[in-house]
Amino acid sequence: MILSWVGWILVRQTSLGPSNKFYLRLLLFIVMAVVTSFDTARRHVSLLDNLPWTVLVVDEAHRLKNPKSRTTQTLASFYWEENHTIPGHVTELTPAPEPGSSATPQSLWAQPSASIARTGPIRIALTGTAIQNSYMELWTLLDWANPGSVGSEKQWKKMIAEPLAAGQARGCKEEERLRANRTAEILRDKLLPLYFLRRYASGYRCSIEDSG
Numbered sequence: 001m002i003l004s005w006v007g008w009i010l011v012r013q014t015s016l017g018p019s020n021k022f023y024l025r026l027l028l029f030i031v032m033a034v035v036t037s038f039d040t041a042r043r044h045v046s047l048l049d050n051l052p053w054t055v056l057v058v059d060e061a062h063r064l065k066n067p068k069s070r071t072t073q074t075l076a077s078f079y080w081e082e083n084h085t086i087p088g089h090v091t092e093l094t095p096a097p098e099p100g101s102s103a104t105p106q107s108l109w110a111q112p113s114a115s116i117a118r119t120g121p122i123r124i125a126l127t128g129t130a131i132q133n134s135y136m137e138l139w140t141l142l143d144w145a146n147p148g149s150v151g152s153e154k155q156w157k158k159m160i161a162e163p164l165a166a167g168q169a170r171g172c173k174e175e176e177r178l179r180a181n182r183t184a185e186i187l188r189d190k191l192l193p194l195y196f197l198r199r200y201a202s203g204y205r206c207s208i209e210d211s212g
Contacts, residue, residue, distance in 0.1 A: 038063060042074045049078045053121040061125035064144050065137035067153065076144055079120040135161035142195055150191065160187060 038060075041048060056078055058064065064072045123145045131138050139156040142149070150156065160183060166172055167180020 038071055042071055045074045045077060049074075052080065053078060055124065056121040057124045057126065059126045061127040061141060061144075062129045062132060062137070064125065065132065065140050067140045067143070072140065072144065076147070135164055146195055149195070159183070 036048075056075070058075060064075060066072060125141050125145045127141070130141055136153070136157060139150065139153060139161070143153070151159070163176075163179050163183045166176045167178075167183075169176075172180075
């Protein structure tokens with residue numbers, strides 16, 4: 001089931017079927033937002049993945065923590081067709097790389113010299129638990145939202161996940177603890193601010209008080 005909205009008005013409730021793709025493409029010209037579930041997106045990805053979405057927002061995004069799961073792969077498959085006109089505000093946020101320039105950063109900690117070419121909608125992941133069991137889950141979320149921007153899974157494991165895990169293990173060596181601390185500081189101060197917008201409990205309380 002898909003819910004379609006113009007402003008705050010629900011304009012259409014749609015049950016997806018094989019003949020709905022043309023209707024959905026027309027619907028996107030008039031609606032401001034479309035809301036659906038993980039299960040619907042996964043089951044009907046062939047009807048949804050190359051429609052001209054501008055922004056893809058996933059709530060409870062910790063459900064994407066496994067890069068090999070069908071849900072994660074489905075929500076990573078949304079793309080634009082070659083003739084898709086990229087909205088102006090999207091090109092301003094993520095300019096295309098200059099011809100001949102490399103889109104791969106030289107260091108996991110350094111910002112790339114040129115932006116990675118955007119081939120699909122802006123992705124926003126909403127979650128209260130970016131890490132539940134492993135530091136690799138954080139890579140999965142960052143890579144889903146910003147494909148290729150934080151290095152490969154292998155690079156993340158070697159440079160972040162393994163040093164942090166080793167330095168936090170019981171009986172770790174002093175050098176392992178120090179390396180874990182340095183890694184955590186760089187991750188917190190240099191990398192995550194590029195991709196994270198965090199809501200603190202204090203700000204949430206203020207917003208409730210203000211609304212009252």
